[in-house]
Amino acid sequence: GENVEQHPSTLSVQEGDSAVIKCTYSDSASNYFPWYKQELGKRPQLIIDIRSNVGEKKDQRIAVTLNKTAKHFSLHITETQPEDSAVYFCAAPEGGNEKLTFGTGTRLTIIP
Amino acid sequence: EAQVTQNPRYLITVTGKKLTVTCSQNMNHEYMSWYRQDPGLGLRQIYYSMNVEVTDKGDVPEGYKVSRKEKRNFPLILESPSPNQTSLYFCAPMLDSPLHFGNGTRLTVT
Numbered sequence: 001g002e003n004v005e006q007h008p009s010t011l012s013v014q015e016g017d018s019a020v021i022k023c024t025y026s027d028s029a030s031n032y033f034p035w036y037k038q039e040l041g042k043r044p045q046l047i048i049d050i051r052s053n054v055g056e057k058k059d060q061r062i063a064v065t066l067n068k069t070a071k072h073f074s075l076h077i078t079e080t081q082p083e084d085s086a087v088y089f090c091a092a093p094e095g096g097n098e099k100l101t102f103g104t105g106t107r108l109t110i111i112p
Numbered sequence: 113e114a115q116v117t118q119n120p121r122y123l124i125t126v127t128g129k130k131l132t133v134t135c136s137q138n139m140n141h142e143y144m145s146w147y148r149q150d151p152g153l154g155l156r157q158i159y160y161s162m163n164v165e166v167t168d169k170g171d172v173p174e175g176y177k178v179s180r181k182e183k184r185n186f187p188l189i190l191e192s193p194s195p196n197q198t199s200l201y202f203c204a205p206m207l208d209s210p211l212h213f214g215n216g217t218r219l220t221v222t
Contacts, residue, residue, distance in 0.1 A: 001171070006154075034209040043202060043213040044155065089154055091209055099170060100145070100209055102155040 002027040002094045006103025013080050014111050021106045023090035024072040033073045035064060036089040038105075044089060048075070077108075085110045114139050118203055118214030125193055126222055133188045133217045135203035143206040144186040145170070146178060148199040149216075155202070161186055193221045 003026040013019045025033075034049035050057045050064045050073065057064050061080075066073040073092075077084055090103040117136045125131055137144065145160040147170075157170030161180040175197055177189040186203060201217045204210030 009152075032209065036210075043216055044210070045213070046209065046211065049209065091155075093209070099157060099160070100206075101157075101171070102147075104152060104154040 002101040004092050004101045004103045006090050010107045012109045019077045021075045023103050025092040030092045034091050035075050038087045080110045082110050114212050116212050116214040122218050124220045128192050131190050135186045137205040139205050141205035145204050145206050146188050147202045150199050195221050197221050
């Protein structure tokens, strides 16, 4: 099955600086990699995803990069703001996309 | 508007008392999934369903059952709950990954 590791588990960043969260996966057949943001007391929400036919995808201040050779993908948040404080989860499917394995989460705190 | 309705939001029960958590979606998705969320462990898939009457085990299916008699509803059943099933539960219709999680059910088993 798929094994997803996420680092770091906690991250504190000064407002305005960048934050990077990294995930590795084990199933070389995985081809879709979503990222979720979960604010305190709320449900996770999909914020960005990437497919294995591209190496990078951007959406305003967030971007995701994918290195299929090394089997890792990263979330980049630039110009961080207090509302970016949340727990972030990466995920990767087993090859057939039926079973999705999540990382254990990164608690991001933006320091004003 | 896309909606996933999960009930109840909070539930406290005792060991062994059967319970059902309901999940209903209005997006006509064939693929639905149940997850539990525990501190330090992230979200773990319990069961999923690719279509009506088609269900399969996720990573942590022990102690759970699901039912998919119609596309819209995907209830999670705990026949004999135990304290280690105290957790936060989410259902989600899916494409490649959860599109819209339900609001969650916080279950406490004493």
